[in-house]
Amino acid sequence: MHLSTLLEIAADAMGDRVAVAACEDGDLTYRGLLSRSGAVARHLSSRGDERLVAVDVNSEAVPVGLFASALAGIPYVPVNYRLADAQLVAILERAAPGLAVVEQSVPARLGHGIAGLSTISRSEFLSSDGPEPSSPRSDDLEDTAVLLFTSGTTGEPKAAVLRHRHLTSYVMETVEFMGADPDDAALVSVPPYHIAGIAAVLTSIWSGRRLVYLPQFSAESWVDRAASEGITHAMVVPTMLGRILEVLVEREETLPALRHLSYGGGRMPIALVERALDQLPHVGLVNAYGLTETSSTIAVLGPEDHREAVASDEPAVRIRLGSVGRPLPNLEVEIRDPFGAAVPAGTHGEIWVRGDQVSGEYVGRGPSLSADGWLATNDGGWLDPDGYLFVEGRLDDVIVRGGENLSPGEIEDVLLAHPAVADCAVIGIPDDQWGEAVAAVVVLVDDGGADAAALRSWVAERLRSTRAPEYIEFRTELPYSETGKLLRRVLKGELRPPAGRTA
Amino acid sequence: MRGRSCSHRMADESAPGRPGSEIARCTAMPIDQGLQNASMGATENMDLKPGSRWSSQVCDTEVVIVRAPASAVSLECGGHPMVAQGGDRASGLALDPAFAGGALIGKRFADADSGLELLVTKAGAGSLAIDGTVLPLKEAKPLPSSD
Numbered sequence: 338m339h340l341s342t343l344l345e346i347a348a349d350a351m352g353d354r355v356a357v358a359a360c361e362d363g364d365l366t367y368r369g370l371l372s373r374s375g376a377v378a379r380h381l382s383s384r385g386d387e388r389l390v391a392v393d394v395n396s397e398a399v400p401v402g403l404f405a406s407a408l409a410g411i412p413y414v415p416v417n418y419r420l421a422d423a424q425l426v427a428i429l430e431r432a433a434p435g436l437a438v439v440e441q442s443v444p445a446r447l448g449h450g451i452a453g454l455s456t457i458s459r460s461e462f463l464s465s466d467g468p469e470p471s472s473p474r475s476d477d478l479e480d481t482a483v484l485l486f487t488s489g490t491t492g493e494p495k496a497a498v499l500r501h502r503h504l505t506s507y508v509m510e511t512v513e514f515m516g517a518d519p520d521d522a523a524l525v526s527v528p529p530y531h532i533a534g535i536a537a538v539l540t541s542i543w544s545g546r547r548l549v550y551l552p553q554f555s556a557e558s559w560v561d562r563a564a565s566e567g568i569t570h571a572m573v574v575p576t577m578l579g580r581i582l583e584v585l586v587e588r589e590e591t592l593p594a595l596r597h598l599s600y601g602g603g604r605m606p607i608a609l610v611e612r613a614l615d616q617l618p619h620v621g622l623v624n625a626y627g628l629t630e631t632s633s634t635i636a637v638l639g640p641e642d643h644r645e646a647v648a649s650d651e652p653a654v655r656i657r658l659g660s661v662g663r664p665l666p667n668l669e670v671e672i673r674d675p676f677g678a679a680v681p682a683g684t685h686g687e688i689w690v691r692g693d694q695v696s697g698e699y700v701g702r703g704p705s706l707s708a709d710g711w712l713a714t715n716d717g718g719w720l721d722p723d724g725y726l727f728v729e730g731r732l733d734d735v736i737v738r739g740g741e742n743l744s745p746g747e748i749e750d751v752l753l754a755h756p757a758v759a760d761c762a763v764i765g766i767p768d769d770q771w772g773e774a775v776a777a778v779v780v781l782v783d784d785g786g787a788d789a790a791a792l793r794s795w796v797a798e799r800l801r802s803t804r805a806p807e808y809i810e811f812r813t814e815l816p817y818s819e820t821g822k823l824l825r826r827v828l829k830g831e832l833r834p835p836a837g838r839t840a
Numbered sequence: 841m842r843g844r845s846c847s848h849r850m851a852d853e854s855a856p857g858r859p860g861s862e863i864a865r866c867t868a869m870p871i872d873q874g875l876q877n878a879s880m881g882a883t884e885n886m887d888l889k890p891g892s893r894w895s896s897q898v899c900d901t902e903v904v905i906v907r908a909p910a911s912a913v914s915l916e917c918g919g920h921p922m923v924a925q926g927g928d929r930a931s932g933l934a935l936d937p938a939f940a941g942g943a944l945i946g947k948r949f950a951d952a953d954s955g956l957e958l959l960v961t962k963a964g965a966g967s968l969a970i971d972g973t974v975l976p977l978k979e980a981k982p983l984p985s986s987d
Binding site for chain 2: 633
């Protein structure tokens with residue numbers, strides 16, 4: 338299918354339903370979203386733009402931009418407007434040529450501008466129109482629908498290519514057409530340059546859910562909007578959830594309309610999940626695991642899984658609270674060894690995935706799928722005998738200490754289970770004797786009393802002594818990207834082992 | 841176009857509609873009914889590509905193709921070939937009571953043999969069929985919302 342077809346079908350079937358609520362000039366219905374997108378598409382076609390770039394906060398310009406690009410047959414390229422000026426310029430040079438919808442402050446930050454890239458303000462963009470194009474529009478499912486620059490926690494950002502067939506396959510296989518109740522509303526606070534921001538538009542439109550945008554995330558405004566709009570569905574990244582739960586307590590707010598709260602985009606501390614279950618017993622929690630290059634979610638831990646795990650005395654069931662659930666039924670997931678051979682349940686290895694929604698393609702790099710369609714995710718993990726997937730983090734982050742492979746995630750989980758630990762990151766640092774040594778950066782809870790020796794023996798008792806951090810540094814916070822990814826690269830650059838032990 | 845015996849599909853319990861009427865059709869009609877329907881004209885070179893939209897000639901039903909069939913088939917609704925959305929309907933056609941089970945919006949139908957999959961985008965009174973055989977409903981277990 339083509340993204341344009343999704344919207345046309347939805348507009349035919351649910352024309353009068355609200356598609357995007359509380360826009361600048363009121364609600365936008367499904368029919369209104371289609372006609373607005375069509376007008377903007379005519380503007381893009383008449384200008385001959387090759388791409389539509391977005392450098393802006395969240396608003397109705399996201400769904401309008403996404404569908405207008407599809408109708409005009411050009412890629413939609415949302416970019417993080419909060420990047421430092423030099424980085425922003427570098428990314429926009431790669432995103433050009435085309436038209437860029439920009440937030441007010443952006444043009445001044447681009448110096449003399451970007452060759453081949455015109456800019457337009459959001460309000461001008463939303464009211465733009467043009468003559469009917471002379472050539473028929475492209476409905477090629479191989480066309481690029483969206484280009485997303487991956488967050489680049491390691492090295493230079495790559496531009497992931499998502500074609501119409503990838504995104505619509507994800508939507509069609511995971512969402513029931515018009516499956517939403519008429520009052521269902523989704524609060525979108527993840528930015529448009531995150532795959533979850535794109536997926537939220539498509540799955541909401543296809544299911545008939547009203548989209549409500551938060552221009553930028555703050556826990557206070559999220560809670561305000563969720564309460565005032567009667568939000569039923571929302572997706573948050575880990576860093577958002579903790580703050581939201583705090584604000585809910587402060588305000589004694591329970592969000593009675595909320596039914597589904599999904600989280601993903603990074604490792605969620607189990608203690609935080611337990612707190613959410615306890616604090617919002619009427620809400621179904623959903624843990625979603627996916628990559629930009631898999632068109633969003635590939636595995637989900639659903640509300641029942643959460644409730645079962647937390648109520649179970651069975652350790653093997655209980656630990657599923659830390660899993661990402663089971664792969665979507667239309668996908669195949671395997672754990673493989675370093676030689677690419679599948680390994681049995683319970684064995685650690687690399688997560689591989691195959692399915693119609695899997696792109697695994699980057700601009701200028703050629704396809705990275707195997708000949709038979711499998712994508713190596715570069716994430717480590719394992720499957721339990723019932724098919725629950727446990728993700729241990731990027732394989733690049735694995736610590737090799739004296740020939741032994743140590744998973745930072747495993748050590749972090751144990752540290753986070755210590756009552757005095759609020760947050761932590763485990764990384765490898767150069768070591769003369771072992772090649773790499775285990776280092777931990779720990780944030781203590783407000784009244785937390787634990788010293789390095791206590792934490793070291795806590796880990797050694799629960800795992801083994803080789804996994805106990807040799808260096809522990811205490812900080813008041815850890816560096817995260819704004820989409821909730823721990824910036825291990827930043828920590829690696831900052832941490833230096835004590836003098837005399839550096840390699 | 842392929843011809844297909846009715847008995848081939850009679851065992852298919854997931855097919856909606858009435859098994860009794862299927863049996864009646866089998867005894868009363870030649871095996872190559874589908875082929876005959878196709879030769880009536882409207883279905884020559886029916887290009888059922890993904891994303892293409894089709895309308896019933898005898899009721900309100902509209903569908904979108906999700907997966908293309910591996911081989912040429914005739915897509916029918918209410919007992920008559922469907923036409924490309926916006927295309928001309930033949931005059932004088934009536935809903936065949938043997939294909940009047942109805943199609944509900946949002947439902948998926950799939951044919952295991954050809955791989956054809958479609959989605960109903962507008963409800964109607966006719967039953968969906970290919971080559972004279974009612975299409976079985978594809979049951980989908982809804983997933984929890986993750987976006």
